[in-house]
Structures are given as structure tokens and as C-alpha cells.
Amino acid sequence: MIEFLQQPWPWYVAGPLIGLTVPALLILGNKSFGISSSLRHICASCLPANIPFFKYNWRKEVWNLFFVFGIFVGGIITSVLLTGSDPVAVHPALAEELEGYGITDYNNLVPTQLMNWDALFTLRGLLMMVGGGFLVGFGTRYAGGCTSGHSIMGIANLQLPSLIATVCFMIGGFLMANVLLPIILSL
Numbered sequence: 001m002i003e004f005l006q007q008p009w010p011w012y013v014a015g016p017l018i019g020l021t022v023p024a025l026l027i028l029g030n031k032s033f034g035i036s037s038s039l040r041h042i043c044a045s046c047l048p049a050n051i052p053f054f055k056y057n058w059r060k061e062v063w064n065l066f067f068v069f070g071i072f073v074g075g076i077i078t079s080v081l082l083t084g085s086d087p088v089a090v091h092p093a094l095a096e097e098l099e100g101y102g103i104t105d106y107n108n109l110v111p112t113q114l115m116n117w118d119a120l121f122t123l124r125g126l127l128m129m130v131g132g133g134f135l136v137g138f139g140t141r142y143a144g145g146c147t148s149g150h151s152i153m154g155i156a157n158l159q160l161p162s163l164i165a166t167v168c169f170m171i172g173g174f175l176m177a178n179v180l181l182p183i184i185l186s187l
Helices: 002-006 011-029 039-044 058-081 092-099 122-144 147-156 160-185
Strands: none
Touching: 011 147, 039 058, 122 160, 147 160
């Protein structure tokens, strides 16, 4: 059993499990799936400031914080107890391309040549970690939700804004992976 849990799960197992979360949340508690609103709930519960954006009944959404905490704990358990010893499988063509950017370590989900303290103080690392983090936060706020809220929950509820947001996510992802990322990695 442990060996099964340690290997990467195929898309046809992980995808439906994530997809079934939506009806499970709706049936069990009429709750909407989403992660990005958790930061707003944390800020609303911790900030005594009189900011209108944080003035709402955040206690009604405390279940979402438990949900996110469960994801956090699950991530820790997985990284400590269920991580396999094999490196991440990377297609040979991609590995050859990444080698051109100096990325050869696939022992972690994120190559250590990209994400470490030394890399943070380079232009490439600053753009990827700080700039990328800022853009994710800005995009989430601007779109009124993240990929899980729009692409999983919103589309399941047949919401046109979520479909538009998901199309924009996909376009942005393709542009980033094929145009901007090679430029940033070559810095």
C-alpha cells in the first residue's frame, strides 16, 4: 500500500478525485470549492483595521480554513512519509531543453537549481519567485478567484465568468511556458 501511495498518481485517478470534491462539498454542506479566498478569511479574522474588504462574517467560512489546513497537513505528511526515492520522471526532450538552462536535478518536484535561497537573489530567481508570486496574487484578486475556484467549481456550476477566466488562465499558461519562461530561464 505504501508503495502505491509513494508513486505519482495517474491523471485518471487524481483528476476525478479532485472533480468529485465539488459535488461532495455541495451535497455535504452547500459549500463552494476554492482556496484563494482563505487568505481573505485569515486577514479578516486577524486584522482589526476598519477595511471594508475585510468586514464580513468570516466565521461562516471557517470550514474553508480547515479545508486548507488539511491540504497543508496532507502536504507535510506526503513530503515526510510518502515521498518516493525515485527522481521525478521528465520526458527526455524536456530534460535536454532544461539542461540548456542548467537545470538537471529532478529529485524534488521543483528543481533546486530554480528554488533555493541563493537563486532568490538572482534576477532569474527574483522574477520567478517574487514576481511570479505577486502576479499569482494579483491575478487571483483581479479574476475574483483562483484556478480551483473558477476552473473546477465555477465551470461545474456553468458560470460564464469562470469559463472566461479559465480560458484566460490557459492562454496565460501557454504564453508563459512557451514565450516568457525560456527568456526568464536564460537569464
